[in-house]
Amino acid sequence: MIDPRTSALFSTVATGGAGIETAILDHSPIRQSSWFDAVVADAVVTGRYLPIETGATDEVSTVAIADLRDDELVELAMELPDGATPTADRETGELLVPTATSVVSVDPADGTGREIGALDAGEGTDRAEAAATRPDCGRIAAGLTRSVDGDSIGLGTIDGETFRVGALDTATGTVESWHDRTWPAARVSYSPTDPSLLLFARTSEQDSDAPAGTALLARKGLGARPLDELLPDRHDGHWWDPDGTGIWYVSPDGVEYLDLELARRELVWSIPAARAHATADGRLVAVTTDGAEPSIRVSDRNTGEHIEVGTGPASADERPVQPQFVGNDEALAYTTEVDGELTLALAPVEAIRSCF
Secondary structure, rough: OOOOOOOOOOOEEEEOOOOEEOOOOOOOOOOOOOOOOOOEEEOOOOHHHHHEEEEEEOOOOEEHHHHHHHEEEEEEEEOOOOOOOEEEOOOOEEEEEEEEEEEEOOOOOOOEEEEEEOOOOOOOOOHHHHHOOOOOOEEEEEEEEEEEOOEEEEEEEEEOEEEEEEEEEEEOOOOOOOOOOOOOOEEEEOOOOOOOOOEEEEEOOOOOOOOOOEEEEEEEEEEEEEOOHHOOOEEEEEEEOOOOOOOEEOOOOEEEEEOOOOEEEEEEEEEEEEEEEOOOOOOEEEEEOOOOOOOEEEEEEEEOEEEEEEOOOOOOOOOOOEEEEEOOOEEEEEEEEEEEEEEEEEEHHHHHHHOO
8 A cells, every 4th residue: 555645645644523644636737627536437546547627627537547656646648528527447547537438548657658549520520520520429528437347338428418427338439329318417326236237327516408406327238227216305425335235325315225125225325515535335425515615524424523625616606626535435525625726635544544
């Protein structure tokens, strides 16, 4: 394990009301004021590489890779399409990065990439040019998410007025559509245990004709099943329970959990929350509080106590900060603001647990 607090890329400061020693990324590449999902999903904190979503300009999102062993920060010259995010392999650090019309595998050691699949824009047609000039040409707009068997990559595409959720076969590089809708989803996520099951959901921030908060489960070859009857009217920020039997989300009442087997939902933490995440065992729950001055708070479900770990950017009204437990739950990552600049914070989970 490499502790980011010992890396020259980070400074160690005491944050939050609990005074936890937190690693703060120096010379941060996070420059986009409306982008706060700083750490790539399944980020490798316990190993050498930490992929970070960043902003090359105020409008363009890109990716950087922090090498925690050699203390280097490599920014990739790749523009992320609006709505889509990269994902990383927990063991190897391989980074899967979406472009407008393709998926690229990036070697974290040197930042080199190779295309492993692309959308079909028609024979003899340049995909990038078609995506920019033809509204009926598909482009990647949600995902990425990797199946538990590693054989496919889940994603969402927009083709004209149609949003499709489906999977890219990593062996053939082709995309198969599983289900389509007339509204776009913000989140597409594979079941952590079933490679034939995808969750896709729309958040209440999206401007579309769908009701505020809409979630469905898409099964390969069998279409999709709506979950709205099991959920409250508004629900955002969905993520799978690691055993694949339930889904966590944020509602106006706080952090909730939907047990898919029992078709029953539970209010886990009553708190005004904009976004949330939990450790794999469900014991620690982290939230970004809703409001003009967001804070990052963590609750211990065993004791019912909660503490403030840090603060989010004051300008987070456009897009809530997403707290995320990373590196096999060894750190809590979130975007914060230091001297007026956005940066990445990593709070050790061991230190958080010791506060309860």
